[in-house]
Amino acid sequence: MPFQRLNDDILDIILTHAADFAVVLAATLTHKRWHAAYTHHKAGIDRRVLVRVMGPRRIAAALCSIRTKAWVGPCREFTIPGQPAVEEIINRDFRECHMDLRISDAEFPILLEYARVCHQLELEYSRWSEDRPTQRARSPAERDAFQLSVYRLWRFSLFCSDDCVFQDASNDDLFSDPGFRAKIFYAAYTAQEIHNLHAIIDWMREVIGRYGSAGSMSSHTIRMCCIVGGPQTVLNIIKTPHKCRTILEAVRGLVYADRQGCAGDPRFIYEARNLLATTAAVNAIPASVDRRIITPHLYEPLCWKCLAGPGVPLFNHNNWENSPLDIRIDDSLPNWLQGNLKYNDGERRAFLQYLGIPDANTPSYKRVKGIPTIRGMTVARMFQALCCLNPRAQSVRDADTVAPGPDEFHGLTRNSLLCHECLGRLVQARLWLFWWRVKEAHSEGEARKANCWFGYLCDQQFAYHAANFNHVCRPTWEERMARGRGA
Ligand SMILES: [Zn+2]
Ligand SMILES: [Zn+2]
Numbered sequence: 001m002p003f004q005r006l007n008d009d010i011l012d013i014i015l016t017h018a019a020d021f022a023v024v025l026a027a028t029l030t031h032k033r034w035h036a037a038y039t040h041h042k043a044g045i046d047r048r049v050l051v052r053v054m055g056p057r058r059i060a061a062a063l064c065s066i067r068t069k070a071w072v073g074p075c076r077e078f079t080i081p082g083q084p085a086v087e088e089i090i091n092r093d094f095r096e097c098h099m100d101l102r103i104s105d106a107e108f109p110i111l112l113e114y115a116r117v118c119h120q121l122e123l124e125y126s127r128w129s130e131d132r133p134t135q136r137a138r139s140p141a142e143r144d145a146f147q148l149s150v151y152r153l154w155r156f157s158l159f160c161s162d163d164c165v166f167q168d169a170s171n172d173d174l175f176s177d178p179g180f181r182a183k184i185f186y187a188a189y190t191a192q193e194i195h196n197l198h199a200i201i202d203w204m205r206e207v208i209g210r211y212g213s214a215g216s217m218s219s220h221t222i223r224m225c226c227i228v229g230g231p232q233t234v235l236n237i238i239k240t241p242h243k244c245r246t247i248l249e250a251v252r253g254l255v256y257a258d259r260q261g262c263a264g265d266p267r268f269i270y271e272a273r274n275l276l277a278t279t280a281a282v283n284a285i286p287a288s289v290d291r292r293i294i295t296p297h298l299y300e301p302l303c304w305k306c307l308a309g310p311g312v313p314l315f316n317h318n319n320w321e322n323s324p325l326d327i328r329i330d331d332s333l334p335n336w337l338q339g340n341l342k343y344n345d346g347e348r349r350a351f352l353q354y355l356g357i358p359d360a361n362t363p364s365y366k367r368v369k370g371i372p373t374i375r376g377m378t379v380a381r382m383f384q385a386l387c388c389l390n391p392r393a394q395s396v397r398d399a400d401t402v403a404p405g406p407d408e409f410h411g412l413t414r415n416s417l418l419c420h421e422c423l424g425r426l427v428q429a430r431l432w433l434f435w436w437r438v439k440e441a442h443s444e445g446e447a448r449k450a451n452c453w454f455g456y457l458c459d460q461q462f463a464y465h466a467a468n469f470n471h472v473c474r475p476t477w478e479e480r481m482a483r484g485r486g487a
Contacts, residue, residue, distance in 0.1 A: 011037040016048035024049060047108060050115060057144070060099040061151035062114045066107055068094045069158050087184045095188055117231050118150045124238055125203065128313075148193070149200040150231050156185055156197070157230035162252035176257045178268045186269050195289045198266050201226050204234045205261075208248075210324050211241040217248060223261030228253040304416035305409070305425070314417035320383045325423050329377050331360050338432040339456035346466050350446075351435055370443030383423075386430045387414050389437070400451055401436060401473040432456060436472040446470065453477040 015038060018024045024045065027034040038045060051059065068090060103111060125146060160175050174180050186194055204226040205219060217225075226234055229251040237244050258264075270276035275286035285291060303314060315323045327336060333355065334341075334348045341347055350368040352359045355377050391407040393399040409426055412418075418426060439446040452458045452469035453476055461471050 008033075008037055008040075012041050012045070015041075015045050017052075018049055020053050021046075021049060046112070047103070050112060051103070054115060056101055057096075058147050058151060059101055059103070059111070060096040061148050062111055062154075063099050063101070063103070063107065064094055064096045065151055065155035065158065066110050066114070067099070068155055072158060087180075090184060091187055114151060114154065114231075117235050118147050120235055121150055121231060121238075122146055124207065128203070128207065145196045146200060149197040152189070152193070152197055153201065153227070154230050157227055159184055160228050160254040160257055161230070175254050178258075178265055181262070181265060182269060182272060186265065191266075191270060191273065191275055191286055192289050194266050194269055195285065195291070198263070202263075208234065208237050208244065211238060211244065213244055215245045220259060220261035220263070221255060222248065223263060224255050224258060225251045227262055228255050302417075303419035303422055304412065305418055305422040308419040308421070312419045314419055315423055316417045317380065317384065317387075317414035320380045321378070323379070323423055324420060325427070327379060327382070327427060329355060329357065329379060329382065331357055333357070336427050336431045337435065337456070338428065340459055340461050341432055341456045341471060344461035344466055344471055347435070347461075347472060350439070354435075354438055368443075370445055371439070372442055383426075384414060385434055386426055387412055387416075389430055389434055391430065391433055397440070397447065400476065401470075402433060403474050432472055439470075439472060451476070453480060
């Protein structure tokens with residue numbers, strides 16, 4: 001049947017079967033009849049699409065958080081005489097498996113908002129996973145585990161956030177006790193589900209560390225902020241990383257309830273449920289718990305240099321551009337030069353001239369003689385050059401300038417995976433050497449200058465001394481002294 005002859009009810013039904021909201025939106029943009037059908041029945045279509053996209057398990061998890069909050073929020077007394085304790089009521093009446101899946105009009109907008117936040121976090125999570133060169137797509141089980149964990153985090157957050165009964169000063173100790181957390185929250189979940197939730201909280205803490213400056217906050221406090229503030233707080237930081245500190249400081253609730261940021265909770269539960277002996281290794285996991293559900297990187301390779309991992313983001317030529325390292329091809333690049341070289345104005349200027357970058361500190365300067373300007377330097381090209389660089393001496397002059405023998409990155413190739421720290425060490429170890437080779441190759445004047453005995457560590461890198469001695473070299477003072485003493 002041609003599209004024009006389909007009646008409105010059929011369009012309506014088709015829209016409610018869209019795979020997700022993006023499809024609904026796309027349809028409304030393609031034809032005015034789709035648009036009209038959607039605007040006339042928006043509420044109904046939204047609800048049906050959301051229910052199908054989420055599926056019963058995730059809806060139950062989200063509704064459980066929403067309903068627990070609605071019930072616990074106004075309840076300011078922990079125990080009401082003659083009534084069961086709050087924890088008993090929560091465990092009896094607010095369990096995912098017992099949730100009535102009918103969504104009330106008041107609950108729907110909250111559910112929609114939870115789904116939106118969860119979706120955005122999941123996008124970020126998959127981007128994060130793609131940064132790891134695994135090329136491994138996440139399975140539906142992993143996606144399910146991720147989303148369930150996010151919906152459950154709202155519920156966990158409720159028990160320690162500002163508007164919960166356990167925030168009451170006289171009750172502070174309640175949430176601080178892992179036994180109480182076990183009773184009020186963990187009792188409803190399997191060991192696997194608890195593992196998944198904490199793996200996601202660990203990821204959130206890591207993301208915050210990567211995106212924003214949290215000031216002097218410890219990683220345990222940041223972890224606790226993820227729990228107290230909940231998924232929305234984490235998303236806010238991802239969206240506005242420059243406000244990271246303000247957002248974290250604004251998190252109200254039991255931020256200091258646990259010194260480990262609740263990181264020890266899974267272990268506590270494993271032992272309490274006799275899944276793990278108290279003598280098991282610190283980060284042991286019960287045999288029944290599958291790490292892979294949410295930590296596919298377990299099977300990833302380790303850092304080439306320090307063997308860090310698994311679970312640590314690694315970088316090679318496939319993703320250098322995405323490295324979180326603060327390395328940019330602008331006038332901040334000379335700051336990566338070794339020792340005091342970064343304070344040497346002459347070297348700085350010549351290096352920036354080579355890269356074709358205007359120096360904000362000295363906007364009008366004369367060109368440094370002999371140093372050319374290359375075009376199109378990128379972060380990836382810089383890493384490529386550092387990887388390929390041979391750190392051994394290439395000439396007699398070199399022998400006095402570079403360290404003897406192979407350096408700590410000897411054998412590294414563009415395929416070698418490095419963690420964040422080691423990537424930074426590579427730049428520290430080789431950027432000055434790279435710069436030395438450029439000078440040596442292009443400027444006879446520079447290559448002829450005698451090496452300062454204190455090399456890049458010299459603290460007199462200015463004026464006459466800096467103009468007459470090369471400082472892009474290793475310190476040889478001690479070596480010379482030893483030779484002088486006839487050693
Ligand atoms: Zn490493
Ligand atoms: Zn010097």
